[in-house]
Amino acid sequence: MEITSLRKTNSMLLSLQGRFDAGAADDFKEKMRTLTAQGVACYVIDLSRVSYIDSGGLGSLVTSLRRVREIQGDIRIASLSDKVRKVFELTRVYRIFDIYDSSESAVASYQAEAVQGVPLCI
Template sequence: MPIHSSQTGNITQVQIEDRLEADTAQEFRDAMAQLADAGKIMLVLDFSKVSFMDSSGLGCIVSALRQFRQKDGDIKLACITDDIRPLIEIVRLNRVFDIYDSVEEAVKSFD
């Protein structure tokens, strides 16, 4: 699972590709831990290239949110695909995360 990150000011944009599931969960957790340890605690997770997410993936993003909020950071979700939107809504994570249609909107929301 490729994970790419870039910076816009103090906001880190993270693009996840392909699948966020049990097989890729540890890679995602490691990437989030590295960002948190580096002090990059304001994140936008770009889901535009995520084709599948299971309960392990959901657990990963909730765990990351908890980790970043403990450091006074936050995570916002952007570009949720039609493939994973129903899953996020069924477990009501749309009430936990701020979700935006674009990465740009999510970055601006930190202001």
């Protein structure tokens, strides 16, 4: 799986491409660990180009969310394909993530919070 990172105002946009399975989950967790160590706390994960996600991939998202929440950060999910959305629904992961229909709106949500004075860690 390919992970592309792009720094945005108030957040980090990570675009994932390919199969997000248990194997890719380790790469993702490592990437998140590195970025979090650099002080990045607010993330947007764009899943529009993820063709497949399994419980390992979802587990790594949840583990990463737990870690960033420890530093008052957040992970917001953007652009779920129908296939990935169904897996989010089956596993009820949507109960813990904020899901946006585009990465722009997810990034904008952080900006809106910054305008409102909600402290952001980046």
